[in-house]
Amino acid sequence: MENGSESAALFVVDAGIAYRTSQTLPPSARLCTPEFATPTNGFVSVFYDETVVEGCSCLTQAGVVQVLLKYADFDNCTWQISP
Numbered sequence: 772m773e774n775g776s777e778s779a780a781l782f783v784v785d786a787g788i789a790y791r792t793s794q795t796l797p798p799s800a801r802l803c804t805p806e807f808a809t810p811t812n813g814f815v816s817v818f819y820d821e822t823v824v825e826g827c828s829c830l831t832q833a834g835v836v837q838v839l840l841k842y843a844d845f846d847n848c849t850w851q852i853s854p
Contacts, residue, residue, distance in 0.1 A: 772815045773801045773853065775838040781821055782839075786813035795820070801836070810834065817842060 772782050774796040782802045783793040789811045794802050804813075810833030817839050818826035827848030831837050841849040 772796075772803075772817075773836055773838040774798055774817075775840050775851065776842050778842065780839070780842055781818040781826075783816040783818070784813065785816070786811045789813075807833070817848060819844070 772784060774780060774782065777798055779795055779797045781793060781795050784802060784804055785791045786804060789807060790804055792802070796802055812830065812832050814828050815831050815837045816826055816828040819842065823844070825844050827842065827846050829837060829850055836853040838851045838853045839848060840851050
């Protein structure tokens with residue numbers, strides 16, 4: 772995941788039982804998963820910060836970078852897929 776927005780936000784990567792991590796990312800920063808022997812799809816999510824319940828999530832395929840362009844609560848974020 773990459774924070775392509777103008778504000779810091781809490782990013783979460785969830786690849787099922789294989790991997791889960793979270794980190795607050797400043798603008799232009801990335802949060803990456805390790806390489807798995809078998810490519811693993813998962814969810815990427817973003818939240819304003821750790822105190823909020825609602826955020827944005829999307830499914831992603833292994834090897835794809837989801838870039839957050841604009842954050843908005845309740846799954847109204849703007850995403851872009853980057854190679």
